[in-house]
Amino acid sequence: MKKLQITDILTEGAVLVAKELNAGDKEVQRLIEETKQKQAEVLKLGQIDQERLRLVVQL
Amino acid sequence: MKTLPYSEANLASCLSNRYTSQTQIESKNQFLYLKEYLGSSGLNAQTILVEEEYVSKDFLHDYASYYAYCFEPYPKICKRIHFFDSLFQETELKTAILTGEESPFWRHYLGCIVVKPIPITVIGFTILKTYAKGIHFDERNFWGTREYTVHLFGIKIKLISLAFQEQDSVLAACATTAIWTMLNKAALDFHTVLKSPSQITKDADSKSPDGSRLFPNKGLNILQICQAIQNSGLESEIRQPDYQIINQHGQVIGAFVSNLSLKKIINAYSPIGIPIILIIRVPTDTIHGWHAITVSGFKQKAPQLIPSKPEISWLADNIEKIYAHDDQWGPFARITLNNVAELETPWTIFHPQRNPTYVANIVVPLYPKIRISYENIESIVLGLDRILTFFLGNQAIADFVWDVKIHYSQTFKKHIQGSNLEDEEKISLISSNMPKYLWVATCHVGGFMILDFTFDATDVNNGMIGEHVICYVNQDFKVKFVDFLRKNRDALEALFNHRATTSYYDFLIDKLS
Numbered sequence: 251m252k253k254l255q256i257t258d259i260l261t262e263g264a265v266l267v268a269k270e271l272n273a274g275d276k277e278v279q280r281l282i283e284e285t286k287q288k289q290a291e292v293l294k295l296g297q298i299d300q301e302r303l304r305l306v307v308q309l
Numbered sequence: 310m311k312t313l314p315y316s317e318a319n320l321a322s323c324l325s326n327r328y329t330s331q332t333q334i335e336s337k338n339q340f341l342y343l344k345e346y347l348g349s350s351g352l353n354a355q356t357i358l359v360e361e362e363y364v365s366k367d368f369l370h371d372y373a374s375y376y377a378y379c380f381e382p383y384p385k386i387c388k389r390i391h392f393f394d395s396l397f398q399e400t401e402l403k404t405a406i407l408t409g410e411e412s413p414f415w416r417h418y419l420g421c422i423v424v425k426p427i428p429i430t431v432i433g434f435t436i437l438k439t440y441a442k443g444i445h446f447d448e449r450n451f452w453g454t455r456e457y458t459v460h461l462f463g464i465k466i467k468l469i470s471l472a473f474q475e476q477d478s479v480l481a482a483c484a485t486t487a488i489w490t491m492l493n494k495a496a497l498d499f500h501t502v503l504k505s506p507s508q509i510t511k512d513a514d515s516k517s518p519d520g521s522r523l524f525p526n527k528g529l530n531i532l533q534i535c536q537a538i539q540n541s542g543l544e545s546e547i548r549q550p551d552y553q554i555i556n557q558h559g560q561v562i563g564a565f566v567s568n569l570s571l572k573k574i575i576n577a578y579s580p581i582g583i584p585i586i587l588i589i590r591v592p593t594d595t596i597h598g599w600h601a602i603t604v605s606g607f608k609q610k611a612p613q614l615i616p617s618k619p620e621i622s623w624l625a626d627n628i629e630k631i632y633a634h635d636d637q638w639g640p641f642a643r644i645t646l647n648n649v650a651e652l653e654t655p656w657t658i659f660h661p662q663r664n665p666t667y668v669a670n671i672v673v674p675l676y677p678k679i680r681i682s683y684e685n686i687e688s689i690v691l692g693l694d695r696i697l698t699f700f701l702g703n704q705a706i707a708d709f710v711w712d713v714k715i716h717y718s719q720t721f722k723k724h725i726q727g728s729n730l731e732d733e734e735k736i737s738l739i740s741s742n743m744p745k746y747l748w749v750a751t752c753h754v755g756g757f758m759i760l761d762f763t764f765d766a767t768d769v770n771n772g773m774i775g776e777h778v779i780c781y782v783n784q785d786f787k788v789k790f791v792d793f794l795r796k797n798r799d800a801l802e803a804l805f806n807h808r809a810t811t812s813y814y815d816f817l818i819d820k821l822s
Contacts, residue, residue: 308528
């Protein structure tokens with residue numbers, strides 16, 4: 251078995267370059283903010299609702 | 310001993326006892342379930358063997374706790390019925406007993422049910438074979454099962470299953486039975502203690518949630534479930550609802566766990582093999598009730614080519630069905646996941662309006678050494694996905710699909726051994742010292758596994774818990790990725806929403822260089 255080549259995972263003719271993002275670009279900022287928002291939502295799921303813990307399971 | 314050809318009537322007759330008639334058995338949910346499970350569309354049982362006298366350790370504990378003190382002289386000896394998928398007469402059975410374990414006769418064994426000598430709740434310790442299974446995509450993967458040895462007339466018969474029993478309703482409620490089922494697997498680890506249902510109920514609290522006596526038991530709340538789990542040597546992680554049902558006036562009428570969230574949690578913790586407890590809201594004659602079941606398997610579709618989309622893609626989303634022990638129905642009950650948060654359980658199937666079942670909470674029992682929860686890893690993966698999306702742009706052949714799972718380090722080393730890494734890199738990883746439990750986030754593109762990120766599951770979340778970054782694409786990819794990370798540190802570092810942000814960014818560069 252050999253390691254994958256870059257071409258295996260890229261569309262035909264695509265060339266991979268290490269581009270520099272424009273940190274001031276509004277779209278870049280929006281995507282970063284959106285990701286941070288999702289991360290906060292995920293971490294919130296770990297916080298337990300104490301009231302819910304008193305739900306009696308009885309069937 | 311007595312043998313009978315398998316039929317629904319004979320099954321009902323065998324399950325009946327002095328306190329429970331065959332008609333009463335035939336009206337039970339468990340009978341409706343078992344006759345399908347054992348019937349021609351299921352395990353295809355052909356013969357029933359009845360062991361009239363059987364001493365069940367589980368029942369003895371419960372007997373000593375309660376039934377021995379009743380005025381009614383309940384017997385302490387149970388009955389055990391065995392199932393085979395071959396037709397035979399008593400003479401063939403006798404020959405097989407005399408031949409011993411090497412006789413091919415025992416290959417037809419399907420499992421057994423202990424019938425308790427008490428009213429109505431007669432189904433005791435039960436182990437039945439699963440339906441056809443495997444560990445690959447599109448197969449039923451029963452990760453929560455274990456090997457049992459059934460001793461029958463001096464013969465040891467091995468069977469892969471997970472023990473089932475119906476709730477006693479005096480000494481145990483559904484939650485107790487769900488914990489008992491889970492412990493049957495978890496207790497293979499020497500830190501965990503398998504207890505009888507009455508012992509589990511006593512472990513949960515000294516009184517019922519309404520302040521009244523513990524026995525007869527009226528149910529447990531989630532806190533008591535966690536307490537009982539802890540007293541058996543495990544810890545619990547609770548998953549909260551993330552989906553709300555809103556009525557036409559905009560009011561929240563229910564908060565539940567979404568199916569995507571459920572799939573992610575089950576997929577993530579399944580490699581450890583401890584069954585997962587679901588607190589579900591089931592439709593009943595009186596609107597609904599709260600119930601507990603134990604998940605021990607799932608069926609997952611093979612990965613598909615997913616075109617790029619704004620939301621992150623999860624391999625767990627390919628889970629179509631889960632299999633759970635529901636003490637009010639039977640073992641390995643099939644549950645289909647529909648829409649955003651609806652479950653099709655036997656409760657739904659047998660409900661006149663087929664009202665859906667919902668998951669209220671998930672209780673994940675874990676070995677105490679596993680201290681980092683799934684949410685902590687998912688948060689890191691969200692950042693990694695965004696970084697890779699910036700790096701590859703829309704040039705990748707498909708969307709990134711993430712698979713986040715917790716593994717024993719020895720399982721992860723086996724995965725490395727069979728990978729496409731160069732031999733030297735394999736040896737270096739396999740011979741390195743690793744924590745016992747590792748979180749592994751794998752990134753796939755169009756069916757190719759391109760990266761593994763591993764994290765120490767036993768560490769402290771405040772620190773940087775990254776262990777390895779393993780790249781399955783050639784050196785050129787790594788060089789360009791590191792170059793990209795170095796050029797964009799200022800913009801991308803914030804994507805690690807963590808106190809150790811800088812350390813995580815350095816970890817990425819360091820492990821890829």
